[in-house]
Amino acid sequence: MLGNLMAVDWGFVFEKLILIAVVVTVSLVVAMYETWAERKVAAVIQDRRGPNRAGPFGLFQPLADGLKLFMKEEIIPNSSNKLLFVMGPGLAMLTAMMTSAVIPWGSKIVLFGRTIPLQIADINIGILYIFGVVSMGVYGIMIGGWASNNKFSLLAAIRGASQIISYELAMGLSIIALLMLTGSLSLKTIIEQQQDHIYYVFFQPLGFLIFLICAFAECNRTPFDLSEAENELNFGYHQEYSSMKLGFYLFAEYINMFVSSAVMATLFFGGYDIPFVNDVSFGLHHGQNLLALLQTVSLLAKIACFVFFFMWVRWTIPRFRYDQLMDLGWKKLIPLSLVNMVVTGFLVLLRQNHWHF
Amino acid sequence: MQALTNRVQVVERKPLSFWEKLYIPAIAKGMFITFSHIFKNKPTINYPEKTRPFSPVFRGLHVLNRDEEGRERCTACGLCAVACPAEAITMEAAERLPGEEGLYREEKYAAKYEINMLRCIFCGLCEEACPKDAIYLSETFAPANYTRKGFIYGKEELLIPDPKTQPEEFAKAKGLTK
Amino acid sequence: MGITQILFWSLSVLALFSAIMVVVSRNPVHSVLWLIMVFFAISGHYILLNAQFLAIVNLIVYAGAIMVLFLFVIMLMNLNADTEPQKNKWLKIAGVISGGALLLVFVAALKNVDAKAHVAQVARGDIGLIHNLGIALFHDYVVPFEISSVLFLSAMVGAVVIGKKE
Structure with a gap:
């Protein structure tokens, strides 16, 4: 048994652990500053100034908010199911963090003679893994809402869960059309196909639009934030939560936003590919590490654009009514994505049979 | 139905056309509007760093005035208290003792002078009623406080600094410098 | 004992324990959550068999969708230990008999299976890849x-x- 343990490539394990730590830290910091950015974006859209007291441009505001959440009193309602009540936010956070494991953050770096790919796990079912984890994300909401033993929370939890399940369907169908073009489920392969080629968004504009709308719904963002509708359900599933448990729910939402932006950038906008630059020749001329750094920056820039779009939409479009939401999901997006799928399949078939057009 | 005025606008409630049903043009329009607001001027003023100038007729916090030699002008005649519609002013008079001529201008002065800023409506009638030009309303306002007691301003808070010993503070309270 | 075997045993223990907890739990919501744990453990087994697609589809479909609907119904019905209806004594006996019969059938069917000959080919078996x-x-x-x-x-x-x- 000891021999087996010795046979494990410890350098590999070590580099993966470091990578995981870095990715987790980065997502947490990004989520922190997303809260700041959200308030700033809301402010500038509404002709206000936003947080500007704590530090320059209010940049320390998230730290102050985090400190406030940690210092607040931890309340667990008497009539709640204590174990599940504590488990809910943890689960929401866990599933939010897990998605980032399959996203390639850059091609690879060379350190101390080792080639380290900037991706935690390049599994050949990358997209399906993301879907699996996202479908697990429902439980954080559902368990939290039910364990609060509050009717508003329960209603919100059920709303949120049914919304996520409904939109997952259209999301999956819109992805199938993309997968017909890529022929692979691995995110790394999908990016490599897009490198120095036309991004998939130009082949799949409708698919991208459907995916985008579904991503909004999956993240519980406005206009689909029915599970935390404050004017009809008080605060939704996290009504009974206080202190950092509430913070976890809010944080999970922002991490979800970050990760779904990363997924959209990866699938439709070339991921870490630097636009208008031939990555391979750049890497040969300027060194692999610089290339990897620039690629990561490029991906983060794409993500930032998407995150801004998320916020922009939030402060523009009002919330859907619940029947409108279900109507859009089941009667519009699913047929649309089915049509998109059939048309894409037809064209792919034509191309495979050497019909040039 | 006959319209009552010529400003009536009739709302047409016809079903949405296909283009309107898509909602996408409407959403794009809305998004464009919110985006254009990013580049608009912000009307907000960063308050403690930048203050808006008060109008010269602004009626703010009261000040008990002194004359050029630093003597209190108030004689505790009580006209301000009578004039006050909110009954915010109370005072206690005292007689000036020999040797206090440098402190009080008249023979009688206010030993205690209190204004309840929670009652005060800042109408400025006390200022108008004062025959000695002893009270006037400055261009500041009462800062927040944690207790109700903190809003009852006594003589320490109301009296203007002595022009002889603290000329700068006096000028500032008078509004002579900006 | 390799890492694969350690994982296999721990996943098996987890799966069996969770399956028992599904039956034993008084609170139906807990039962559903334990059932989700069972699905996770089974997905782990699929991954050990190099069947990643099956593993993840098992999670998406069963744990992600069907169990959510289960949870829906149970949460809305507000079942708990107090409102649990008293079951018929004969129903219990019938359940025990039918369960025992099923166990008997399984044991009889699997008794003579030569398990060694059908060991899943972990090293070379890549049929599970998508x-x-x-x-x-x-x-x-x-x-x-x-x-x-x-x-x-x-x-x-x-x-x-x-x-x-x-």
Whole structure:
């Protein structure tokens, strides 16, 4: 048994652990500053100034908010199911963090003679893994809402869960059309196909639009934030939560936003590919590490654009009514994505049979 | 139905056309509007760093005035208290003792002078009623406080600094410098 | 004992323990959550067998969708230990007998199976990978696959018919 343990490539394990730590830290910091950015974006859209007291441009505001959440009193309602009540936010956070494991953050770096790919796990079912984890994300909401033993929370939890399940369907169908073009489920392969080629968004504009709308719904963002509708359900599933448990729910939402932006950038906008630059020749001329750094920056820039779009939409479009939401999901997006799928399949078939057009 | 005025606008409630049903043009329009607001001027003023100038007729916090030699002008005649519609002013008079001529201008002065800023409506009638030009309303306002007691301003808070010993503070309270 | 075996044993223990907890739990919501744990453990087994596609689809479909609907119903019905209806004594006896009979059938069927000859080929068995699985499904088993998809289609049509307003 000891021999087996010795046979494990410890350098590999070590580099993966470091990578995981870095990715987790980065997502947490990004989520922190997303809260700041959200308030700033809301402010500038509404002709206000936003947080500007704590530090320059209010940049320390998230730290102050985090400190406030940690210092607040931890309340667990008497009539709640204590174990599940504590488990809910943890689960929401866990599933939010897990998605980032399959996203390639850059091609690879060379350190101390080792080639380290900037991706935690390049599994050949990358997209399906993301879907699996996202479908697990429902439980954080559902368990939290039910364990609060509050009717508003329960209603919100059920709303949120049914919304996520409904939109997952259209999301999956819109992805199938993309997968017909890529022929692979691995995110790394999908990016490599897009490198120095036309991004998939130009082949799949409708698919991208459907995916985008579904991503909004999956993240519980406005206009689909029915599970935390404050004017009809008080605060939704996290009504009974206080202190950092509430913070976890809010944080999970922002991490979800970050990760779904990363997924959209990866699938439709070339991921870490630097636009208008031939990555391979750049890497040969300027060194692999610089290339990897620039690629990561490029991906983060794409993500930032998407995150801004998320916020922009939030402060523009009002919330859907619940029947409108279900109507859009089941009667519009699913047929649309089915049509998109059939048309894409037809064209792919034509191309495979050497019909040039 | 006959319209009552010529400003009536009739709302047409016809079903949405296909283009309107898509909602996408409407959403794009809305998004464009919110985006254009990013580049608009912000009307907000960063308050403690930048203050808006008060109008010269602004009626703010009261000040008990002194004359050029630093003597209190108030004689505790009580006209301000009578004039006050909110009954915010109370005072206690005292007689000036020999040797206090440098402190009080008249023979009688206010030993205690209190204004309840929670009652005060800042109408400025006390200022108008004062025959000695002893009270006037400055261009500041009462800062927040944690207790109700903190809003009852006594003589320490109301009296203007002595022009002889603290000329700068006096000028500032008078509004002579900006 | 390699890492694979350690994982296998711990996953098996987890799966069996969770399965028992599903039956034993008084609170139906806890039962559902334990059932989700069972699905996770089984997905872990699939990954050990190098069947990643099956593992993740198991999670998406069962743990992600079907169990959520289960949870829906149970949460809305507000079942708990106090409102649990008293079960008929004969029903219990019938349950024990039928369960025992099923166990007997399983034992009889699996007693003579030579397990050694059918060990899953972990090292070389790449049929579970999505590429090979797709080829197998759409070449060798295309007719049964399409027929099952018609079954799903009919279920969808049925749902639409039920959901349609009169």
